[in-house]
Amino acid sequence: MKQICLSQPASLDQLKLVTSSEPRRPGPGEVLVRVRASSLNFHDYAVVVGRIAAADGRVPMSDGAGEVVEVGPAIDTPAMQPALAAGDRVVSLFFPRWQDGAPSRAARIGVPGDHIDGYAAEYVTVPAYALTRQPKGYSHAQAATLPCAALTAWRALIVEGPVQQGEVVVVQGTGGVSLFALQFAKLAGATVIATSSSDEKLERLRQLGADHLINYRTEPKWARTVAELTDGEGADHVVEVGGAQTLVQSIHACRTGGHISMIGVLTGVEGKISTATIMSKNIRLKGITVGSCRHQLDMIRSIEANALQPVIDGHFPLERIADAFRHQESNRHFGKIVLDI
Ligand SMILES: NC(=O)c1ccc[n+]([C@@H]2O[C@H](COP(=O)([O-])OP(=O)(O)OC[C@H]3O[C@@H](n4cnc5c(N)ncnc54)[C@H](OP(=O)(O)O)[C@@H]3O)[C@@H](O)[C@H]2O)c1
Known part of the structure; x- marks a missing residue:
């Protein structure tokens, strides 16, 4: 499968397209996702230009949307969402460990594309709790605009x-x-x-x-x-x-x-x-730092009820991730820039 990896010292020229072995089969509580889209955030830019430290070889991008390919054996933990099944359309969480309640230090650890590998990859194997459903009727590209930018705006105005x-x-x-x-x-x-x-x-x-x-x-x-x-x-x-x-x-x-x-x-x-x-x-x-899984589920219901459409400036293929970030750097964009994967 193809994925993008960072090489240190990080810079846009150091974003490498890597062909790696087949994705890892999902273990207990995990799912394998075919990622179809990601979207650029200023946070991702800070990671890929080295303003936010990340490990050598890190797969960038905090946002991801795609469909579930395989579900691992279930684990017996209470979950706030229905169990996932192959074919479900899913979108990532910026803070997978912040499921509900007030923000905490522990909940802010584990940001994809920064603390752990992110979504600039054709496949990811992640815990089921790191995902929510997509809004009904959304394309993968539209869904990929939500986890960081939309949820932050939602929390700022609707929650706080x-x-x-x-x-x-x-x-x-x-x-x-x-x-x-x-x-x-x-x-x-x-x-x-x-x-x-x-x-x-x-x-x-x-x-x-x-x-x-x-x-x-x-x-x-x-x-x-x-x-x-x-x-x-x-x-x-x-x-x-x-x-x-x-x-x-x-x-x-x-x-x-x-x-x-x-x-x-x-x-x-x-x-x-x-x-x-x-x-x-x-x-x-x-x-404000983004929001929880509960906030994301509430936002998705509101998006569906109001048929809200994200503003997408343009699309770049995964291979042109550096050009996508150069476009963001130029401030010529209006709204979200999407990576098609
Ligand atoms: N705390 C959180 O949870 C959280 C979550 C998401 C993002 N953020 C932060 O929020 C900021 C925006 O993120 P983003 O992803 O929306 O960035 P973005 O899409 O890259 O936004 C860039 C736009 O910001 C505008 N801008 C730049 N300087 C400005 C200024 N002095 N006054 C007003 N607008 C200015 C420009 O708009 P014009 O071209 O129209 O002038 C520019 O096109 C970043 O600092 C990011 O790190 C924080």
């Missing part, structure tokens, strides 16, 4: 928000997380203020349902515009994916008593912020 009808949500840029956040916010009946560095992308955001648009290149102090658009009050929720350089604006853009979902690090991991403003505005600043 939780966003209410008529509230105002700010989403930043046009990457995977932000476009799912826009879609979930609109499903919840919110008003969405969306930012982008590109006027052309802003027009596409409008077509997706964004109510107000801000070009953060031409308006670097975009919190002022958010204030104007909200009669001086500010937004109820800010989905913060920029990190160090955008948090200052997010704090100013947030209303008193509002909520900032601290998700991304696109502009860096450390910065200068006004802790006094967070305090005086009574802002709830909540760190």
Whole structure:
């Protein structure tokens, strides 16, 4: 079977297509999956360029979707999902060990494509609990966009928000997380203020349902515009994916008593912020790392009920994984980039 492996020191030029032996037969509690698609996340990019350390030979990519080929002997543990069978269409979990309840240190260990081998492979043998069903009617490519980007947006707004009808949500840029956040916010009946560095992308955001648009290149102090658009009050929720350089604006853009979902690090991991403003505005600043199996199952039901379609920018074959990451690196994409496997 074919798979992609990292060689250290990691870089895009070090992503190697390897033909390896047949996949391992599933043991007790495991399933063998024919992977059909994966999708790129900023996290995967950080792994393949060496910003997040991974073992030599690691198979990258945290997202995977495909069908079950073979089921190993069952193990007698309580499971929150029906037993899998050959032919079932499945999608991966970012945190396989986080099944339910509050996040814990132990639940955050075992991320595919990082701590353990991921989904840039034709076949994987994984514990059944590392997978959920796909939304009915989804293609494998659509399903592969969900485990990291969509679930993070879902948790930020629906679980942790939780966003209410008529509230105002700010989403930043046009990457995977932000476009799912826009879609979930609109499903919840919110008003969405969306930012982008590109006027052309802003027009596409409008077509997706964004109510107000801000070009953060031409308006670097975009919190002022958010204030104007909200009669001086500010937004109820800010989905913060920029990190160090955008948090200052997010704090100013947030209303008193509002909520900032601290998700991304696109502009860096450390910065200068006004802790006094967070305090005086009574802002709830909540760190988010993706979500649990329970969250993913809830999100899938909502996707089905609302016929939500992910925004896919384009597809690359597995063999062109480095080109796919170069496309992501260029920031020309709008939504998710898919790897067909
Ligand atoms: N904590 C978690 O659980 C979690 C989960 C998923 C992702 N993340 C993080 O969230 C961030 C986004 O991830 P992603 O996969 O959605 O990335 P992505 O698809 O690669 O998003 C890139 C887009 O972000 C926008 N952007 C870049 N700099 C920006 C800025 N200063 N202000 C506003 N937007 C900016 C750009 O949009 P325009 O071209 O429109 O300007 C760019 O196209 C990353 O830092 C990632 O690590 C965290």
